Amino acid sequence: MSVIDHHVHLYPDELNRDPAAWADAHGEPHWKILCCRRRRDGSPVQLFPSVAELLRSMDAAGVDHAVLLGWYWENHDNCAWQNRFFAECVKAHPDRLSGFATVHAGAPADTVSTELRRARDEGLTGLGELSPHSQGVRLDAAGFLEALELAATWDWPVNLHVTEPLSRPYPGRVDTPLDHFDSLARRWQGVRFILAHWAGGLDVRELPNVQVDTAAGPLLYADGGWSMIGRTVNVSQVLFGSDHPLRLYPKDDTGDGWGRFAREATALF
Numbered sequence: 001m002s003v004i005d006h007h008v009h010l011y012p013d014e015l016n017r018d019p020a021a022w023a024d025a026h027g028e029p030h031w032k033i034l035c036c037r038r039r040r041d042g043s044p045v046q047l048f049p050s051v052a053e054l055l056r057s058m059d060a061a062g063v064d065h066a067v068l069l070g071w072y073w074e075n076h077d078n079c080a081w082q083n084r085f086f087a088e089c090v091k092a093h094p095d096r097l098s099g100f101a102t103v104h105a106g107a108p109a110d111t112v113s114t115e116l117r118r119a120r121d122e123g124l125t126g127l128g129e130l131s132p133h134s135q136g137v138r139l140d141a142a143g144f145l146e147a148l149e150l151a152a153t154w155d156w157p158v159n160l161h162v163t164e165p166l167s168r169p170y171p172g173r174v175d176t177p178l179d180h181f182d183s184l185a186r187r188w189q190g191v192r193f194i195l196a197h198w199a200g201g202l203d204v205r206e207l208p209n210v211q212v213d214t215a216a217g218p219l220l221y222a223d224g225g226w227s228m229i230g231r232t233v234n235v236s237q238v239l240f241g242s243d244h245p246l247r248l249y250p251k252d253d254t255g256d257g258w259g260r261f262a263r264e265a266t267a268l269f
């Protein structure tokens with residue numbers, strides 16, 4: 001069985017060299033809080049691999065194919081910058097990598113349209129990880145609606161960040177009310193949504209156009225989230241996603257824990 005990881009983040013070398021300095025220089029304080037943070041024991045919450053390192057980690061973890069997800073940047077220019085980088089990655093490694101495009105949900109509709117058409121021409125195949133809530137944008141913003149229109153037209157999956165309402169607070173956490181996603185999925189039945197992080201526990205069993213991914217499960221849920229199968233989500237709706245390069249088992253693993261989580265997933269599916 002081939003293992004596909006539907007939720008992987010990756011950044012250009014320019015950012016990897018000094019992530020915090022890059023965030024300061026490019027106006028991304030929220031990303032800096034989430035991704036450059038250190039745990040109480042001083043260890044980093046995540047690593048910053050190059051493309052070559054990512055491919056080697058995939059081999060080690062037994063992951064055949066990774067879907068690269070963009071970040072919900074605070075500046076649209078950074079979204080476009082990451083899309084260009086993903087286009088290069090998928091062109092160089094089409095057998096191992098796919099890439100989803102990101103946009104700022106608050107950008108004007110024509111800006112979003114131009115950017116997504118370009119990303120599609122360059123080989124990207126979906127939208128995400130988007131989080132209008134994190135960008136301080138309403139779900140009826142013109143740019144976000146334009147993105148959904150295009151996703152429906154092109155049959156692009158749309159990966160949305162969802163925060164579990166009961167999860168413990170962590171620096172940079174943004175509330176994403178679950179009923180917003182329920183309404184969105186019902187209103188946009190022609191869009192295939194992937195609600196990240198087990199949809200934050202939202203019951204999606206009656207929503208045929210919704211899938212969930214398992215990203216960051218071991219960090220967010222006591223049992224990794226697996227017990228939600230049958231309770232809030234049908235097994236056919238679950239996509240394996242890790243949130244790599246986030247360190248998934250920081251208490252007992254100095255590495256990324258990717259292989260361990262992939263093995264848990266393949267044992268269950």
Ligand SMILES: [Zn+2]
Nearest residue numbers: 129161162196
């Ligand atoms: Zn997320």
